[in-house]
Amino acid sequence: MFPIGGTHWMLLGVAISGLLCLAIALAVGRRMGPVAGFAWGGLLWSIAVTGILLAERLRQRPGKAVRLAGVALGSAGLWTLVLAVS
Numbered sequence: 001m002f003p004i005g006g007t008h009w010m011l012l013g014v015a016i017s018g019l020l021c022l023a024i025a026l027a028v029g030r031r032m033g034p035v036a037g038f039a040w041g042g043l044l045w046s047i048a049v050t051g052i053l054l055a056e057r058l059r060q061r062p063g064k065a066v067r068l069a070g071v072a073l074g075s076a077g078l079w080t081l082v083l084a085v086s
Contacts, residue, residue: 010052010053021042025037025038025041
C-alpha cells in the first residue's frame with residue numbers, strides 16, 4: 001500500500017475539482033449566461049476546496065482546521081453574493 005494524504009494529494013484534488021467545476025460553469029453559462037456560469041462554478045469550486053482542505057488539515061492538525069474553515073467559508077460567501085447579484 002502507499003500512503004494517501006499530504007500536499008500532493010490535496011493539490012490533485014483541488015485541480016480535479018477545478019476541472020469538474022469548470023465544466024459545470026460552462027454548461028450553466030450556456031443556459032443562464034456567462035456571469036451566472038462563472039458564479040456557480042466558483043461557488044461549487046470554493047465549497048469543494050473547503051472540503052478538501054479541511055479533510056486534509058483535520059487529518060494532520062485538528063486545531064488549525066477551524067481557522068482555515070473561517071477563511072474558506074468567507075470565500076464561499078463571496079461567490080454566493082456574486083450569484084445573487086447575477
